[in-house]
Amino acid sequence: MSDTQTLIENRPPSVAALFLERVAATPDAEAYRYPVPPASGQGPDDWKSLSWGEAAQRVYAIAAGLIELGVRPEERVALASSTRVEWILADLGIMCAGGATTTVYPQTNADESAFILSDSESRVLIAEDAAQLAKAVEKRGELPALIKVVVIDPAGVETNDWVMTLAELEQRGAAYLDEHPELIKERVGAITSDQLATLIYTSGTTGRPKGVRLPHDNWAYMAKAIAATGLISGEDVQYLWLPLAHVFGKVLTSGQIEVGHVTAVDGRVDKIIDNLPVVQPTYMAAVPRIFEKVYNGVAAKAREGGPAKYKIFQWAAEVAREYAKASQDNFRRTGTAAVPFGLAAKHKVADALVYSKLREAFGGRLRACVSGASALAPEIGYFFAGAGIHILEGYGLTETSAASFVNPGEAYRTGTVGKPLPGTEVRIAEDGEILLRGPGVMQGYHQQPEKTTEVLESDGWFHTGDIGELSPDGYLRITDRKKDLIKTSGGKYVAPAEVEGQFKAVCPYVSNILVHGADRNYCTALIALDEIAIVQWAKENGLEGKSYAEIVAAPQTVEMVDGYVRQLNEGLQRWQTIKKFRLLPRDLDVEHGEITPSLKLKRPVVEREYRHLIDEMYAGSREA
CATH class of the missing domain: 2.30.38.10 (Luciferase; Domain 3)
Structure with missing residues (x-):
């Protein structure tokens, strides 16, 4: 058996167990960095650090606090927050308590949040701030299983018998740990590999999202397998900004615990350009x-x-x-x-x-x-x-x-x-x-x-x-x-993502593009332009001061994009070529449900929303 196979096959039952091992091995090594914005709101952030030992203190206090609230093994604790260091500490706390994390995107509306909380039968909700709390308060009547909401950022939040702050949870947990010093070791030791660790709801393009059941063994395997690739080491500095409610962001926390490198955590996408020179990551x-x-x-x-x-x-x-x-x-x-x-x-x-x-x-x-x-x-x-x-x-x-x-x-x-x-x-x-x-x-x-x-x-x-x-x-x-492959009325197959990807490489102004053509006799495209790039272009082309919608409606903008479409078509098979296109009056976004929080296109939603533009492009053709 190879060393890699041995490493993977001899994995512990959970990432919670791996976390305890990591803390014991390198308690004083830096684990996490996170930004603290200046009190004035002006100037650069001050970056703070947590060692593995300091992170463990908070993780164990959260775990003990949840146990004291009555959370039992495999019971769900929902986490509705953007990417921040408290998300990771809370997730590890839930796992160390033997519970299971239900991840909720902070952008999720009140109806869908309530569905996820209800379907998962979540007992506790850890909410980022007053805005996330408000969604739970609005739907409280539909959530009989939810016994407590814990708020990370207490600004503007009134606590009561149903709402407490994360700081309060940690205080209660620390006091409970004083009385039961072996509690975390016992809970983590009792976790079995097939025990539920995470429930992630896929943002379905149609109907209600489905809860994907991921047991502890999934994450323990991922931690060992990622380490076995040799792509990361204990010397690395990772910059983590991806949504942790998404499986891609979440898996990055497992590999880090296995190798013990530093992770700088900040989910503010608008801060990426500012943060990169400060964090100086080795991988991202x-x-x-x-x-x-x-x-x-x-x-x-x-x-x-x-x-x-x-x-x-x-x-x-x-x-x-x-x-x-x-x-x-x-x-x-x-x-x-x-x-x-x-x-x-x-x-x-x-x-x-x-x-x-x-x-x-x-x-x-x-x-x-x-x-x-x-x-x-x-x-x-x-x-x-x-x-x-x-x-x-x-x-x-x-x-x-x-x-x-x-x-x-x-x-x-x-x-x-x-x-x-x-x-x-x-x-x-x-x-x-x-x-x-x-x-x-x-x-x-x-x-x-x-x-x-x-x-x-x-x-x-x-x-x-x-x-x-x-x-x-x-x-x-x-x-x-498989379901996105387009079959034209002429019987030819077109892979829309391939054509869309080629267009993004050709046209520097595109933000999103959707290629349409199923059961049609030619392909068309809906194109959304990148606002920053197109506003800059507009200044140089006589359209300064115009709104985004006015810029995309201008004949010179359509003509400019048409040039890129012709350039794209030169490299395509005849049946793949884009015969007509329409520029959208605004970019696609998560709020309108047109792209997922991980920025994937929701084709059925976009096609429904802009059906009139699609019909317009086929009006007068032989099939219309």
């Missing part, structure tokens, strides 16, 4: 939309600098892509990333002019980024790879505890999601669907056995709903969601 996980925004921002800035500067950027971007493709191809063939001398010389010049500044903006120490949740356009991936920002695409689902595949360090291949994590099996079904089996796969959907049997076979194979192909040496490439 993100969704493709972030890399697209950075790419578009850099391109827009270069354009602002005048034609000469923009020409240099375009040349450097092309060199980066050429360099990345050549080095990855050579690595695949020979095991070294060498490139031809002439290309290396051009790359050196481009590095001095463009890439070095980009790396500085990421903090200057970034070894790798992990990208997941949806596909990254390969042309954008190659650009960053050539600029020295290595984006390792990974793949997984809520139902597989997030990480099933990840690209191996130096041997990563842009456009693929890499190889399976140690211990995970994969096969491709006859229709191209990816099937997965392993210790990361869920137990099933909460209280929905019929939905579970639709996707989970009795021998453990999980049907992902994604279409993909495996290379002879085991790299997986995702081509599309």
Whole structure:
């Protein structure tokens, strides 16, 4: 048996047990950094630290406080908060109490929050602030199982017999621990690997979300398997901003506990650019939309600098892509990333002019980024790879505890999601669907056995709903969601995500794009533009002072986008080409339910909302 297999097979039953081991091994080492905004509201944040020992004090107090409230093993404690250090401490506290965390996105409205709290039969809600508390108060009559709400940020909150603050919970827990000093060790020692640890509700595109049941063993396996890839070490500094209510954010906390590195936690997306030079991370996980925004921002800035500067950027971007493709191809063939001398010389010049500044903006120490949740356009991936920002695409689902595949360090291949994590099996079904089996796969959907049997076979194979192909040496490439594949009325199949990704690499102003064409005789697109980038473009094209809606309605904007659509079409098969498009009057967003909190497109919602524009694009065609 290999060392990796031994590491994974001898895993403890829970991450709670791993946490106790980590605290005992390195109590004084730094565990978490978190920002404290200045009291005046002006100026930079002050970053504070918690050692593993200090984090444990708070985690154990939260756990004991929940036990004192009556939370029993596997009973649910809901967590409705943005990404912040208290989210991690509370989640670990819930697990150390033997309870199970129900994650709730802070953007979730009162109706859906109430459904999740009710369906999960959550006993306690840990709410971030007064706004999250208000949703529970509004729906209190529908939540008979909910005995207490604990509020993290007490500003504007009145406590009573139903509402308490996190500080109060910790105080009560610390006092309870004084009376029962062995409590946490006993609770954690009693956790079995098949005991429920987390209930994550998938943001379904239709109907109510389904609760995905993830037992303690899923997270213990993930912790060991991530460490076994060698992608992270105890010397790393991770910048964690992803929503922790999402499985991708949550899994990053497991790997950290196993290796013991520092994690800087701040979920404010508008602070990413400010935080990177301060945190100086060595690795960071993100969704493709972030890399697209950075790419578009850099391109827009270069354009602002005048034609000469923009020409240099375009040349450097092309060199980066050429360099990345050549080095990855050579690595695949020979095991070294060498490139031809002439290309290396051009790359050196481009590095001095463009890439070095980009790396500085990421903090200057970034070894790798992990990208997941949806596909990254390969042309954008190659650009960053050539600029020295290595984006390792990974793949997984809520139902597989997030990480099933990840690209191996130096041997990563842009456009693929890499190889399976140690211990995970994969096969491709006859229709191209990816099937997965392993210790990361869920137990099933909460209280929905019929939905579970639709996707989970009795021998453990999980049907992902994604279409993909495996290379002879085991790299997986995702081509599309099975249900998203478009079949035109001419019988041709189109993978919309592939076309959408190519357009994002071509057009620096796009924010979101939806390709439509199922049962139609040609493909069309709904396009939303990035507000910051398009407002800047508008200033230079006679549209200064206009609103976003006015800019996208202007003929010169439509003409500009049309040029990029024609450029896209040149690289597509005839049946994939976009014959018509419409610009949307506003960008898609989470609040309108058009994209998920992890920034995935909800196609049915967008198509319903803009049905009139879709119908307009097919009006007068032979099928209309």
